[in-house]
Amino acid sequence: MNLKTFYVVFLLLTSQLVVSQEGIPIYADYLSDNLYLVHPAMAGASNANKVRLTARKQWFDVNNAPNLQTLNINFRTGEKSGLGGILYKDENGRFSQTGIYLTYAYHLLFSRDRTDLNMLSFGISGGFIQSNVDLRGLDDVFDPDPVILDRVQKDAYYNVDVGLSYNYLEWYAHFTVKNILPTTRDIFDNNTPIRESNNQRRYVFSLGYLFGIGNTPWSLEPSMLYQVTDQTQESSIDANLKVYHDFDFATLWGGMSYRRSLDGAEFSQDGTSVESQQLQYITPFIGINYKKWLVGYTYSHQSNSVVLSDGGFHQITLGYDFGKRKERWDCNCPAVNSKN
Numbered sequence: 066m067n068l069k070t071f072y073v074v075f076l077l078l079t080s081q082l083v084v085s086q087e088g089i090p091i092y093a094d095y096l097s098d099n100l101y102l103v104h105p106a107m108a109g110a111s112n113a114n115k116v117r118l119t120a121r122k123q124w125f126d127v128n129n130a131p132n133l134q135t136l137n138i139n140f141r142t143g144e145k146s147g148l149g150g151i152l153y154k155d156e157n158g159r160f161s162q163t164g165i166y167l168t169y170a171y172h173l174l175f176s177r178d179r180t181d182l183n184m185l186s187f188g189i190s191g192g193f194i195q196s197n198v199d200l201r202g203l204d205d206v207f208d209p210d211p212v213i214l215d216r217v218q219k220d221a222y223y224n225v226d227v228g229l230s231y232n233y234l235e236w237y238a239h240f241t242v243k244n245i246l247p248t249t250r251d252i253f254d255n256n257t258p259i260r261e262s263n264n265q266r267r268y269v270f271s272l273g274y275l276f277g278i279g280n281t282p283w284s285l286e287p288s289m290l291y292q293v294t295d296q297t298q299e300s301s302i303d304a305n306l307k308v309y310h311d312f313d314f315a316t317l318w319g320g321m322s323y324r325r326s327l328d329g330a331e332f333s334q335d336g337t338s339v340e341s342q343q344l345q346y347i348t349p350f351i352g353i354n355y356k357k358w359l360v361g362y363t364y365s366h367q368s369n370s371v372v373l374s375d376g377g378f379h380q381i382t383l384g385y386d387f388g389k390r391k392e393r394w395d396c397n398c399p400a401v402n403s404k405n
Contacts, residue, residue, distance in 0.1 A: 087243075087244055088265075089135065089151070089166075091103055091292060094121075095290070097382040098361075098384060099119070101149055104228050104230055105189060105226050105227070106188030107239070108140075108149030108168045109139055109142065109147015109148060109149065110186055111386075112394070113386040113389040114141070115138065115140070117136075117137050118382070119382045120133075120134050122380075123378045131156065131157040133154070150168065163195050165192065165193055166226070167190065168190040169188070169189055170186055170188035172184055172186045173185045183233050184231070185229070185230075186229065186230040186232070188227065190227075194222060194223070196219070197219050200217070201217065225244075228242065229241075237398070243265075244265035245266060262296050275399070285308055286308075287306050288305045288307070290303040298328075300326070302327065307319070316399075316404065317353050319352065320350060322347075322348040324345065325345050328343065345368045346365045347365070347366050347368055349364055350364070352382065359383065359385070360383060361382035361384075362380070364378065386403050
C-alpha cells in the first residue's frame with residue numbers, strides 16, 4: 066500500500082471515529098447521579114447544587130487509548146430556573162476535543178405544593194468545542210509525501226443541545242437532541258477526499274422508575290437509555306438495573322448496565338468469509354453517597370468476539386452536593402432529592 070492510499074484509508078476510518086465522538090461521548094456516567102452530563106433539562110432540577118468530576122480511561126494496555134475527563138456543576142437560581150456548566154477533554158489516538166457547555170433550564174411545577182413531585186423541565190445548552198487531529202510523525206514511518214501535513218490541524222466550532230425532562234414521583238423520562246445546528250468541521254485540508262456531513266444530530270431518550278422493597282432499606286431502579294444518530298441512523302440501547310441500600314449515615318448503590326448496538330458491523334478474520342457482530346458492553350458499577358460527598362466506580366467490558374484489547378474501561382466519579390434547599394420531595398427519587 067503506497068502512502069497516499071494509506072492516507073485515504075486512514076482518513077476514511079478515523080473520520081468516522083471523529084464523527085462518533087461528536088461532543089461528549091455517552092458512556093455510563095449518568096448512572097452515577099450525573100444525569101445533567103447527558104440531559105441539559107436536569108440543570109438545577111435537584112434540591113441541592115451538584116458538582117461532578119469524572120475520569121475515564123480505556124484499555125490500559127493500548128497506547129493512546131481513548132480517555133475522557135469531565136467537570137460539571139448545576140444549580141437552581143430562583144424558584145424555576147437552573148444553570149449549569151460543563152468542561153471536558155476527550156482524547157482518542159491522534160484525535161482530541163476540548164469543550165465547554167453553558168446551560169439554562171426552566172422547571173415548571175404542576176405539584177399542589179413542594180411535597181408532591183410533578184415537574185416538567187426544559188433545557189438548552191450552548192457548546193464551544195475545539196477539535197484537533199495530530200498529523201505529526203506520520204511521515205517518520207513512511208517516505209515523506211506532501212499530502213501529509215506535519216502539524217496539528219485544528220478547528221473550533223459551536224453547537225446547541227436542547228432537551229425535556231419529566232419527573233413524576235418515582236417516574237422519570239428525558240429526551241435530548243444533541244448538536245442540533247448543522248456544523249461542518251474542516252479539521253482536514255479542503256483538498257482531501259474526506260468531507261464530513263454537517264448533520265451531527267443525536268437523539269437520546271431515557272426512561273426509568275424507582276421502587277422500594279417493602280419496609281426494607283432496599284430500593285430498585287430499572288431504567289433504559291436509547292440513542293440514535295440522525296445522519297447514519299446508528300443506534301444503541303442501554304438496559305440498566307440500579308440497587309440502593311440506605312443507612313443512617315450514607316446510601317450505598319450499585320448495579321449493572323448492558324449496552325447493545327442495534328446495527329451490525331461486518332468483519333473478516335480469514336480474509337475470505339464475512340461475519341457480522343454488534344457492539345456490546347457489560348458495565349457493573351458501585352458507589353456511595355456519604356453526607357455531601359459521592360464516590361463512584363464503573364467498569365465496562367466489551368463482550369464481542371473481535372476486540373482491540375481484552376482490557377476494560379475504567380471510570381471514577383467524584384461528586385459534591387451543596388446549598389441544599391429546605392424543601393424535600395415526598396418520593397423516593399434520588400435524582401432530585403438530596404438526603405444530606
